[in-house]
Amino acid sequence: MNATPKPAGSEPSGSASTVLVASDLDRTLIYSTAALSLGMPDAQAPRLLCVEVHESKPLSYLTESAADELRALAAETVFVPTTTRTRKQYQRIRLPGDTQPKYAICANGGHLLVDGVTDPDWHAEVLRRVAESCAPLSEVRAYFTATTDLSWVRKHRVAEDLFAYLVVERERLPEEWLARFTEWAGERGWTVSLQGRKVYAVPRPLTKSAAVREVARRTGATLTLAAGDSLLDADLLLAADRGWRPGHGELADADWTAPHVEALAERGVAAGEEILRRFRTTARAHTAPRLNGAPAALPDPA
DSSP states (O other), X not given: OOOOOOOSSOOOOOOTTOEEXXXXXXXXXXXXXXXXXXXXXXXXXXXXXXXXXXXXXXXXXXXXXXXXXXXXXXXXXXXXXXXXSOHHHHTTBOOSSSSOOXXXXXXXXXXXXXXXXXXXXXXXHHHHHHHHHSOOXXXXXXXXXXXXXXXXXXXXXXXXXXXXXXXXXXXXXXXXXXHHHHHHHHTTTEEEEEETTEEEEEETTOOHHHHHXXXXXXXXOSEEEEEOOSGGGHHHHXXXXXXXXXXXXXXXXXXXXXXXXXXXXXXXXXXXXXXXXXXXXXXXXXXXXXXXTBOOOOOOOO
16 A cells, blocks of 8 residues: 555554455445345345444344355454444444454544554644645534435434535435436535435545554555445555455445456345455465565455
8 A cells, every 4th residue: 555644653563464455344244124225035035143232233244155255254354443433333343253453444444443442643643634625524513414304314423523424215306306416515525425315414534444554554564455435435445466456336326436446247145145255365376485576466356
């Protein structure tokens, strides 16, 4: 990954061949019931493992095969969950494995968790960047209040005092409103992303890629792999050495890709399983014993 200014934090501690895997969670690795896309006969459906419970109800899943891959991946690499979720929302998730990851990125890069605790220096640096280049959150919230309609908006939400989103009735969301808001927000330094039933407004400096670069610096990573499905994951995928996106989601709908990013055909929970396989195959090739003084070549996309 390309270097960025180095805020206070640990110095690199990785080995000569440390692989960092930064992955979005929702609709990339884990899936709600509505997002599973189980198109096969019921008797052929994969066994599922619930990894999130909310208000005493199961909420998010991955396949048991994906769970096995994730356990192995976490043991072989520096695995970093990289999500737009708030810290509270992230902490509901119980990923497979004996321990939770040392590093996690929440609020689209606004919080870098180290052993479950926010790094205050990183958070302060993010707040400084946002204040310097973006209209205030209050202005975005005022726009929401003035222009939205209760016939298609279910909830207004603010996440970690960093960004805002709407929960909408997707089939009633006016396309002209979304286009107008996207233009308005862009002029003020904000990015708009439609993900499922949520319309996000996020300050441009608030990125997953910036936080992942910091983790790469601290761990001394020699290869960074990434995956994601939404517009808010594009910067993460572009900053990685190798990336994957599923066959569904905002990026797939826009036919978005890049030379080092592979667009998978799989959709739904099957895509999460395939992404984990690609992570492990690529990571193992990178850390394989050197041949004739040179590292093994990365495998071509299958």
